[in-house]
Amino acid sequence: QVQLVESGGGLVQAGGSLRLSCAASERTFNKYAIGWFRQAPGKERESVSFIDLVGRSSSYVDPVKGRFTISRDNAKNTVYLQMNSLKPEDTAVYYCAARLGYGLGAPDEYRYWGQGTQVTVSS
Secondary structure (H helix, E strand, C coil), rough: CCCCCECEEEECCCCCEEEEEEEEEECCCEEEEEEEECCCCCCCCEEEEECCCCCCCCCCCCHHHHCEEEEEHHHHEEEEEEECCHHHHHEEEEEEEECCCCCCCHHHHCCCCCCCEEEEEEC
């Protein structure tokens, strides 16, 4: 079972940037699609971005399109989420999660979760 650890969160002013990392313990990391999710206080968890096994396919939810970029380095067992032009509404705990298999799948197919990293964007 893959174990995931997020890092890179912090406090940033609106318009700033952060890069989140999701590091995996599993040698077979390249068998997992990875997704980023976020949960703001008082709100339900929502999808942010997904990337397939080899980084050939990715997707983004509309609120982050053009501002966030997902990528992966399978040699380092790590997925990244580059977040630019951050807005106060991006404030949330960000989680990465893994799904075994090809393609991006549906959000509820992501079964293995990290502990989350806090992102706070001040106005």
